[in-house]
Amino acid sequence: MSRLNLDDFSDLIERPDSGMRRDAEERRERLAVPPGALGRLDELGEWLSAAQASVPVKAIEQPRVVLFAGDHGVAELGVSGRESGSAHELVRATLEGASPVAVLARRMGVPVRVVDAGLDCDPELLPDEVVRHRVRRGSGRIDIEDAMTIEETEAAVRLGMAIADEEADSGTDLVVLGDLSVGGTTPASTLIAALCGTDASVVTGRGGASIDDLAWMRKCAAIRDALRRARPVLGDQLELLAAVGGADLAATTGFLLQSAVRRMPVVLDGVVSAACALVGQRAAFRAPDWWLAGQVTGEPAQTKALDRMALNPLLDHGVTVGEGTGALLALPLVQASAALAAELPERTEPVESDTD
Numbered sequence: 001m002s003r004l005n006l007d008d009f010s011d012l013i014e015r016p017d018s019g020m021r022r023d024a025e026e027r028r029e030r031l032a033v034p035p036g037a038l039g040r041l042d043e044l045g046e047w048l049s050a051a052q053a054s055v056p057v058k059a060i061e062q063p064r065v066v067l068f069a070g071d072h073g074v075a076e077l078g079v080s081g082r083e084s085g086s087a088h089e090l091v092r093a094t095l096e097g098a099s100p101v102a103v104l105a106r107r108m109g110v111p112v113r114v115v116d117a118g119l120d121c122d123p124e125l126l127p128d129e130v131v132r133h134r135v136r137r138g139s140g141r142i143d144i145e146d147a148m149t150i151e152e153t154e155a156a157v158r159l160g161m162a163i164a165d166e167e168a169d170s171g172t173d174l175v176v177l178g179d180l181s182v183g184g185t186t187p188a189s190t191l192i193a194a195l196c197g198t199d200a201s202v203v204t205g206r207g208g209a210s211i212d213d214l215a216w217m218r219k220c221a222a223i224r225d226a227l228r229r230a231r232p233v234l235g236d237q238l239e240l241l242a243a244v245g246g247a248d249l250a251a252t253t254g255f256l257l258q259s260a261v262r263r264m265p266v267v268l269d270g271v272v273s274a275a276c277a278l279v280g281q282r283a284a285f286r287a288p289d290w291w292l293a294g295q296v297t298g299e300p301a302q303t304k305a306l307d308r309m310a311l312n313p314l315l316d317h318g319v320t321v322g323e324g325t326g327a328l329l330a331l332p333l334v335q336a337s338a339a340l341a342a343e344l345p346e347r348t349e350p351v352e353s354d355t356d
C-alpha cells in the first residue's frame with residue numbers, strides 16, 4: 001500500500017449541499033413561526049438539510065456515540081489527575097454502564113461504541129470487539145520521543161477511516177464523537193498550540209480531573225518540550241501525529257476525515273476531538289463544514305481550535321469529563337432542530353382576492 005497522504009482528503013471531501021441549504025432557508029421563511037424566534041435551532045436545521053441534501057430535513061434516527069481510547073506516556077510525568085496507564089478502567093466503566101456517557105446514552109437510547117486504538121493494558125482485560133483494533137500498547141512520551149512510528153500512525157488513521165466507513169455503511173446518521181484516555185489532553189493541547197503557533201502556557205489547561213498548580217507546571221513544560229519536537233514536522237500532518245499525537249488521536253483524525261468523505265455529520269466533544277478536527281482542517285479545509293461543536297469545555301486549547309475552525313459551540317456547562325459526554329448532551333438540541341424544521345407546517349397563504 002502506498003503511503004497515506006492526509007492532504008489527499010482535500011479532493012475527496014465535498015461541501016454540504018448549498019442549494020439544499022437555500023431551499024431549507026426558503027422553507028423556513030414560509031413557516032408560521034416568526035423569523036428568528038427559534039434562535040440557533042434554525043441554522044442547525046438548515047445545516048442538517050445541507051449535510052443530508054434533503055428538504056425537509058430527515059429526523060436523526062440512528063445516532064451513535066463513538067469513542068477512541070488510548071493511554072499516553074506523558075501521563076508518567078504526573079500531568080494527568082489519573083494514574084498513568086489506567087484508561088482501561090474508564091473503558092470498563094463505560095462498557096459496564098457506569099460512566100457519565102454510559103448513563104446518558106442509556107437514558108437517551110443511543111448505542112456506544114468503544115475502539116481501543118492505543119490502551120496500555122493486558123488485552124485480556126477487555127472484550128475482543130474493543131481491543132482487536134489496537135494499533136500499539138500506549139503512545140510514547142511526546143516530550144522526549146515520538147508518540148509512535150509513521151507506520152503505526154498510518155495504521156491508526158486507517159483504523160479511524162475503517163470505523164467511519166462501518167458506521168456510514170450501517171446507517172449511522174449522526175456521530176457523537178469522544179475520547180477515553182489518560183494523558184490525552186497533553187498531546188491535544190500540543191497539536192493545537194503547534195498548528196495555531198502559540199505558546200505552551202497559552203494552551204495548558206487543568207485537565208479532566210483538575211490538576212494542582214505543580215502538575216499544571218509539569219504539563220506546561222511537557223507541552224513546551226513537545227512543541228519543540230513538533231515544529232520541524234508542522235507541514236506534514238501524518239508526521240505531526242507521529243511526533244506529538246498518539247494512536248487514539250490519529251484514529252480520531254482518520255475517523256473525522258472519512259466521515260466527511262461519507263457525508264456523515266459529527267458532533268465534537270472536548271479538547272481532544274477539537275485537536276484532531278484541527279489537524280483534519282489542515283489536511284482538508286472543507287472538512288469542518290461537516291462538524292458541529294457540541295460544547296465548550298473551558299480548556300483554553302479547545303476554545304482556540306474551535307475559533308480557528310469557526311465552529312460555534314452549542315452548550316457551555318463546564319463538562320470536562322470527556323468520553324463524548326458534552327457532545328451527547330447536545331444531541332437532543334440537534335434532534336429538536338430537525339423535528340422543528342421538518343414538522344412545523346408552512347403558512348397557509350391568504351387567498352388572493354380578484355378585485356380588478
Ligand SMILES: O=C(O)c1ccc[n+]([C@@H]2O[C@H](COP(=O)([O-])O)[C@@H](O)[C@H]2O)c1
Binds near residue numbers: 079179181208269
Ligand atoms: O475536553 C476537555 O476539555 C477535557 C479536559 C480534561 C480532560 N478531558 C478528558 O479526560 C481525559 C484525560 O485527560 P488528561 O487530563 O488525563 O489529559 C481526556 O481523554 C478527555 O476525555 C477532557
Ligand SMILES: Cc1cc2nc[nH]c2cc1C
Binds near residue numbers: 043047288289310
Ligand atoms: C450553521 C452551522 C455552520 C457550520 N459550519 C460547520 N459546522 C456548522 C454547523 C452549523 C450549525
